[in-house]
Amino acid sequence: FYSVSLIFHEDCSVVTEVGALFCLLLFDEVSRMDMWSVNPSNKPSLPSVFSLPVSVFRRYHLPVHVIGHHAVSPYSIVLPLSADCLALKPVSDMLRIAWNLSWYHGSDNLLKQMNSETKTQEILDALKLSTEDILTLKITHMASGLQDCLHSIVQAATHREVRAAVTRMSFYLLNDRLSLKGCPGPCGVTLKSLAWHTALNRFLQVLPACTEDEKLLIDIIHFLNKLIKEQRKNSSLELLNWILELLLRHSANPLLDLLVLTESQAREETDDIRTAVRQQLQKELIALFDTLLLNFMEVTDRKCSELLYVFQTQLALKLLQCLKVTDAPHFYGLPSLERTLRGMANLTAFPGWSSHSPLTKPLDICVKYLSGLLEVITSFYVERGGNAMSFMGKGVTKSTILCLLHLSHEMMAQAGSLEWMSLWFLPLGSHSEEHIPTQQGLAWLIPLWVDRDPEVRFTSLGLGSALTTLETGCVALANSCQNISGGLWGTVVNILLDQSECSMVRREAAFILQNLLVIPMPTEIIKDYTWQVASKS
Structure with a gap:
């Protein structure tokens, strides 16, 4: 058919016939219909007529006229269920629960009647709720289920019972999320009226003594993280104040202390199971702290804000203790280091994060x-030649340069008139090259401008634009680019004029160029002035 249509494509009658045949072939399977003959076998029956379902006519414009039929007769009668179907267990269970819900006018009254000691009315045995029915009603009813979870936590004698109850509470939060409603779900609303803080408080005020304690704490922290996320649009000040006061206790801060391994825990790192549990605990803790920081962005309560500022600085000091780069190579703990750096990036994004410690000055924290x-x-x-050969450490580099960008703005705000640009300088050249004199500069920043990750290029150029807001930064960056053709000016202009580069990267290059143009030139002639040499190159 296809060949004929191509050969006779100018003949309208042939093309029409071929189109009709294609249509019949397309609906060949649905055109066949089983027919029952009522005629005796000795009498010839009428030949079956070709027909298509009516649904095909309604949906498609067919090039042919054929007879239509209903796949299911519109005149067919749906017979009621037989008495045998009513005797089936699923049907009888549904009827029994539905009758009880209707008789007691809802699940609330039904649960109250089951929990009360008053004598119920005599009803048929077939309508009495079974033990499975009662358990199903208690679990599916939100308030009753959450109350039962809290009761199980208070009365629990083992870790397993507490973890099971916390997991059930997490599932109730998941139901709220799956409801796809903009307002808080029934679980979040019900929890506000229950004393769940008291039930979980005792597990958050002491350090875990064994692996089972750590696993239990992981589940509780995961639940708190989900609860805070669900209530982000309608934050509960009571919940936020409770968590902050728990984190900032004067005697001990168990949750903050758990971020840093003690000496005894560091010696136990040969145990793979304990190491994996502690890494998971650190992961959940940093996730909880990140959620807290994001959740406080819209808080206007004065007490809550003051607690948050103190928490930011305390968290900054704890994360600094977690930054053990010298320990990373022997086990290549990139995931742990990357989590720490991601937490630092989220924390340092808030202005004034270093200025609320009673013992340490803000600039000292920034220098550390x-x-x-x-x-x-x-x-x-830098020492590995960038990431041109491997993607390993890509997340570490991205989070680190973002932290440095945030840190530059914090140091500008906290340093005041103090000279702090020299703190950003690093020795140039390899340690093995002893015959080369050691220099100071910002040469470590230049390779990041040509990284293959656009986010790293954008962030590192943003750091360059922040440092070049000061004259000392412009001179230091120009000194670091003396070995590059065109110097600092040529490098920045090339990035700005690169049409294949993304707009955010080119924008930061334009900011650097703007900063270079507004730096005042010296009025007297200075021999070998860096600025003059860079502009001539």
């Missing part, structure tokens, strides 16, 4: 952060 972050960037990027 700068030292640790520069150690990371040199260990995982």
Whole structure:
């Protein structure tokens, strides 16, 4: 048919016939219909007529006229269920539960009647709820189920019972999320009226003594994280204040202390199971802290805000202790290091995060952060020749350079008139090249401008634009580009004029160029002035 239609494509009658044949072939399977003959076998029956279902006519414009039929007769009568069907267990269970719900006017009254000690009316045995029915009603009823979970936590004698109850509470939160409603679900609303803080408080005020304690704490922290996320649009000040006060206890801060391994725990790292559990615990803790920081962005309560500021600085000091780059190579703990750096990036994005410690000055915290972050960037990027040969450490590099960008703005705000640009300088050249004199500069930043990841290029150029807002930063960056053709000016202009580069990267290059143009030139002639040499190159 296809060949004929191509050969006689100019003949309308042939093309029409071929189209009709294609249509009949397309609906060949649905055109066949089983027919029962009522004629005796000795009498010839009428030949079956070709027909198509009516649904085909309604949906398609067919090029031929054929007889239509209903796949299911519109005049067929649906017979009621027989008495045998009513005797089936699924049907009888549904009828029994439906009758009880109707008789007691809803599940609330039904559960109250079951929990009360008053004598119920005599009803047929077939309508009495079974033990399975009662358990199903208690679990599916949100308020009753959550109350039962809290009761199980209070009365639990083993870790397994508490973990099972917390897992059930997490499933109730999942039901709220699956409802796809903009307002808080019934689980979140019900929890506000229950004293669940008291039930979970005792597990969050002490350090875990064994692996089972750590597993239980992981489940509880995971539940708290999900609860805070669900209530983000309608944050509960009571919940937020409770968590912050728990984290900022004067005697001990178990949750913050768990971020950093003790010496005894570090010696136990040979146990793979305990190590995996502790890494999962650290992962859940950092996720909870990130959620808290994001959730406080819209909080206007004064007490809650003051607690948040203190929490930010305390968390910053704890994350700094987790930044152990020297321990990473022997087990290549990139996931743990990357989680720490991601938490630091989320924390340092808030202005003033370093200024609420009663014992440490803000600039001292910034200097410690700068030292640790520069150690990371040199260990995982500069000394390894970038990431041109491997993707390993890509997330580490991205989070580190983002932390450095945030840190530059924090140091500008906290340093005041103090000179802090020299703190960003690193020695150039390899340690093995002893005959080359050690220099100071920002050469470690230049390779990041040509990284294959556009986010790293954008962030590193943003750091360059932040550092070049000061004259000392412009001179230091120009000194670091003396070995590059065109110097700093040529490098920045090339990035700006690169049509294949993304717009965000080119925008940051334009900001650097703008900063270079507004730096005042010296009025007197200075021999070998860096700025003059860079502009001539």
